[in-house]
Amino acid sequence: MSTHSPAEDRPELVFTGIGAVASVGGSADEIFSALCAGRSGLAELRSFDRDRYRVRHAYEIDDRPPSGEDEPGRATRWLLAAIEEAVRDAGLGEELAEVPILIGTGLRELRSAELGWRDGADFDAGRLHFGTALRERFGAVRTHTFSNACSASLYALAMGSDLLLSGETDTVVVAGVDTLTESMYGLLDRVHMEPPEQLRPFDRDRRGVLMGEGAAAVVLRRADAATDSGTGTGSAAPVRGRLRSVAVNCDAYHVTAPDPGGIAEAVRAAHREAGVKPEDIDLVMLHGTGTLLNDEAEATAVGEVFGPHVSRPLMTAVKSMTGHTSGGSGLLSLIVALQALEGGRVPPVVGLRQPVPEAEKFRLVRDEQQLAEPALAQVDAFGFGGVNAVAVVERAAL
Amino acid sequence: MSGTSTTGTTGTTGILITGIGTALPGVEGPSDLLRAAGLPRDPAAPAVDPAALIGKRGLRYKDRASQLALCAARAALLDAGLLDGEAAADGALTVPGTSVAVVVSSNLGNLDTVCEVADGIRAEGVTGISPMGLPNASSNVIASSVAIRHGLRGPNLMVCNGATSGVDAVHWGAAMLRAGRAQRALVIGVETHNRQVEWLLGRPAGELLDGAVALLLERAPAAAGRGAAGIAALGPYAREAGVEECVRRLLTASGGRPGSWYVPEGHRDASPAALSGVARTDLTERFGSASGALGVLQCATAARGLALPPAGEPGTALVTSGTDRDDASAGMVLLAVEASA
Structure with a gap:
């Protein structure tokens, strides 16, 4: 990193679209409003059989079928929704065959693997990473799933910014997604001294982490390409940062x-x-x-x-x-x-x-x-x- | 979109492979790769024994994939001359730890932990599971374990990208070096088999790889600076909708037919016609279905082939993973060091 090129004379990179889904809202704007209002997505655990855990709380997206049973593919669903919102915001259209899409995730579709392995839910190996769904939805083939724990989506952003700076492409979509897995939720539960009932960052009485669910996506472009839009529409999307x-x-x-x-x-x-x-x-x-x-x-x-x-x-x-x-x-x-x-x-x-x-x-x-x-x-x-x-x-x- | 016409290919010069390490059944080391690759599958080849290769210390609680990766990693660092003295337990790194990135490709590495913990919670509740499983529940445990063992403090990336994952990992290792994020990148491909992997793939263990391969990628000036020779050089990379498109793009980018083609699994007899007459090798025939490890295994084998004395063949090899049944096909061109100079 010490050798990474300095800031001078680098092309400017701009965000032209954002999208997100989380427990507190179904779009980037909804989430921001909720957060500014101090509204939390904390609730009693819905995904799993509560009796098997000491920890009974999480910040889940409440979108399971009415039966309350868990189903495979939820992470993929949120990821697609966040990307749809971001590319719409950027005015890109939904044909992304030429656009690299970089996904950062801690747990991929491992929740679906758990449901398949243990409960016989329908799941196949081609959906453990997100490329298959991204190809179906957006015709995308330059797709990359990075499984880099809790810094995965910023790692993906780093890789995406390198692609832009190298001149290899002028637009990338970077996204992140995760759902609760029973294995991670259970193992975190196992190592807590006392079960936390709320995630309280930097508080002296914090008891530990609680998992949340969500997806986030951005469109990142070289500023020289973003100004002429590059979409063929001639109308540049506003720069978000x-x-x-x-x-x-x-x-x-x-x-x-x-x-x-x-x-x-x-x-x-x-x-x-x-x-x-x-x-x-x-x-x-x-x-x-x-x-x-x-x-x-x-x-x-x-x-x-x-x-x-x-x-x-x-x-x-x-x-x-x-x-x-x-x-x-x-x-x-x-x-x-x-x-x-x-x-x-x-x-x-x-x-x-x-x-x-x-x-x-x-x-x-x-x-x-x-x-x-x-x-x-x-x-x-x-x-x-x-x-x-x-x-x-x-x-x-x- | 200006600039996107070359999105899928990256003209690259100056990234060398300066070390190769193997932890493969029936393969003694990188110099044995080509010989082994030409043999039929040997069901009797003994499984890799990590403790015998790198000692027992530090292997407890590591999953099988991490153990195999640690073996290949150490072998590649030694082959590249980056470890000081084979006698030392792990050897001291001869270059700054911050100068070395780690990129690992594996799709199935921690599937066993995830499924076993879910089973354990169903059977006994959360108090019945071992907390020692926690690190292995995170898919990047392989990459961080390698970094910790050798003090590699550069970027650390876990690629889980399906059938093309190994080639993609080599690409990202090279991309980090081109971006100046590190001087060297240790790229590892690893897969193993167990009940959970057999279930997910619907294939018996006998058809699946249990092994790891590592490449040490190095910026040419960094290699020259320490007097290290390149085994091969990296050429362009592409990820496209199918094998045909991928091959076409790479042939255009590299300006000619390769001397050899390492094909995607089961693709030896399929098109593209553009490569008729080029020697084809399907490494899965010898090593089993290799998922995220395949691309790294192909690059390692191709690099060893390119390092042989020239036999009149063009000094390039084409590596491709992912068939038309997968979400994409990715490939890379490797060049003999003379040809790239």
Whole structure:
């Protein structure tokens, strides 16, 4: 990463479309409104047989059949919906044969594999990744499914931005998606000391992470292509924001525990590649999973990088309302960042009573949305195996 | 759309394969790949024994796919001359850990953990399952395990992209290097078989690969800087709707017929006509259906072939994975080092 090309003389990359689905809303706008209103998707566990778990809560999308039985293919459904919304927003049309589509996911369609293996639900190997569905729906063949834990969608964004910067293409769709799997939900349950009833990022009394469901998608283009639209319609879609950098690395430290050193290095690299300093950042979308170790590590790393400027940027953590949407969470945070830059309001962290000592100096948005005019935002996403990804995005020129 | 006419192919120069590692049944090492590839399938070949190859330390709680990947990874790092001393437990890296990315391709690697945990919860509830399964529930455990073992702190990417996944992983490794995200990328393809894999694929274990292959990709200046020779160089890549389209695009991009063609599974006798007369190799006939490992296995074998003394054949090989029944077909052209110079 140290060799990654510096910010100067790089082509400008712009977001021209966004789309999302989550427990709190069925579109990017619905989600942003809900988050700004402090409305959470938290509910009692619906997917699985509650009696078999100690943890009884999650942030699920409530779209199962009326019987309440789980069904295969839900992640794929949300992914397609988020991409449809994003390409519509970008005015691209739905024929995407020439457009690379990069998907970041933690758990692919492994929930469907569980249902197939254990309950005999209809499922085949060609649907474990998303290329098959993307080909059917959009005629897309330059499709790539990356399974990179909870930083997957920002990793996908990094790969997508490289394609654009290399000049290989002028438009990419990047998306992220995840559903609850029984194996991941159960194993996380198994390692909690006490079952959490709510995901409470950076709170001293947090008990751990709760899973959420959702998908997020963006259309990212080279600005030189976006201005002439490239759609053949002659009408350029409005720019929703600019991508200044995405840095990725790996702690090479532990299969589940984070390393503040690796996280700090990813944040520094994102700043360096964007050509910005910590004091330039107006808003930080924290990863904030509510896990004992993760929040501590992230707060330590952010505190270290921002140093004397740590109280300057507004900070928030949307997982307090969406739950941990795993591989899709980084891109969902990024979309919320674009909306905050555009709309001048920042959603709060809900359920935060007393911040952890490491975050005491953070200017966390609490309880209610905050009106502000941020121009530059940092978006964090970190995953199992120490895979870190940090993006810097900027408000579109007014 | 300006620029998209070349979307599917990437003209590449300056990315070399400087190391190959294998953990394959009946294959002694990379220098044995070509010989083994020419033999019929050997059902009696003993399964790879990770503990015998790299010692028991650190293998407990690792799933089979991660163990196999660790074996191939170490072998490739050694072959590339990036580990200091074979005698040391893992050997010390001779280059900065931040300069090395890891890209792993596997579609089925952690399917067993996922299904077994779901079974365990149904049978005994969540208190009956072992918390040690947690890392393996995340599909990227293979890539992070390799990074942790060798201190590889560059980008770390897990590609689970179906039939083309292995070729795609080689492409993404190269893309990271071209973007300047790292100087080297360790690209691994790995699959294994077990009850869950047999169920999902509807095929018996005897038809499936249980093994791993690794390539060390390196930017040419980085290789030159440490005096490392290239085994082969990477050429253009494409991912298209079918085999025909993929081959056509790569032939156009590389400007000629290859000396050999590593075909998608079961595709030895099928078209395209453009490649009639070119020697075809279907590595799944020898190694079994290899899913996400196939593309990496093909690149490794093709690279070894290109490194042989020239026999009058063009110094290029074409590698393709994914048939017309899959969501796409992806391919890459490999070049002999002389031809690419």
